[in-house]
Amino acid sequence: MTTLLDDLCMAYGREWLLLRRQSSHLINGFCFFLLIGLVYQILLGPNLVMPQGVTLTLLWVLSFLSILLIADGWLVSDLKNGFYELWMSQSRSLSILFFAKLSFQWIVIGLLLSVFAPLVGLGLGLDTALLWLTVASLVVSSLAMICLCGFGAVITAGQSSSGLLMAVLVLPLNIPPMIFGAGVVLESLQGYDSMPIFMLTVALSIASISFVPWLMSFCTKVLIE
């Protein structure tokens, strides 16, 4: 019998290999993030300052759309090539496999967001005093967004031209993490204590990483059968 730890190690190893060999979705997502940020700065010009609230919400919308682009290709290959069937045939846990996938993606996307979001934010005129709080909140809320996009990826994986369907299904699900995530900085901007809403964002992300892998596992079994 294999242990859960063994499953987890193998799943992380596979994610690392896939990141090295199939990073085009990740690059596309972050090119989109940077390009849209850059285009906004150019269109605004040097004389117009965007309100802080608009800058913040724009950062969250950009992050969501980037994650949506990246998540589109997460499951299709392994579903088509039968890897999930092999994994199940050896009594290994699909939930652990998806937990590893989502948490690994969070580490990678969170790291990239913490580098690129300040660049785009500062370019759009974000107050430097809000920078660290923005990055922290964005990274924390991105875990929930990644999990919910992963759920969208699995329920649309069997469909042809799944991109639009995924966007339509996943956007409403992602509104709470976007509201809470941006809300942390907006509360601080208005002089309120942002800790309660930050803790709500943390709780939402923990709940997502706890339940979504199980949901993805269930949906994958249905797809395979």
Place this chain on the structure above:
Amino acid sequence: MLTLNSFVVLRDDRCLFLPLNVNVQKSGLYQLLGSNGQGKTTLLRALAGVYTNYQGVLDWSPSQRPIYIGHVAGVHEHLTLEENAQQLFRLYNVSLEYFDQIILDLGLMGLETVPIGRLSAGQARKVALMPLFHPHIQGSWLLDEPFTSLDQQTCQLLERHIKMYLDGGGLVIFTSHQGLGLASLKARVISLQLLAVNAQDSL
């Protein structure tokens, strides 16, 4: 080793074949026969624990996880031959110790760093079959069209390897629309039929 009692697999609430009663008590080679769409692949997937929409009794004794190699066999087109082999060996809990010998036997030497997407269908199939050639692999073999895309030389190699595995007390259940070339390799037949079910040769 394997007991099936009143066993049927369902698809869209429809039985794919009449209830199957099979009691495999000894090692050997068993071939699932049936026309297209009769449920051979689905039966293999059910035996592998991948497909659960069935009725009746399915019992592996002693409890084991068989090695299932399906039509699509878990090799990722963007990963290299060596990376895919690592993944497969690790999935079946066997070491990479015999990797070099196996790729030499299968004629894949020199392709270790080539992504599977750039290999031919036959070469990709060989990669999927690599775990079977590991001497420490455990469990019965469930093979879905194992000879598809393989050249004659590799078909013969696989048949010889199946023979060696059977001599060691193994159980192989496979589907194939082509006959076996090796004279000493005789398969017992499990025939799937809509109107009648035959389990021949003292199953």
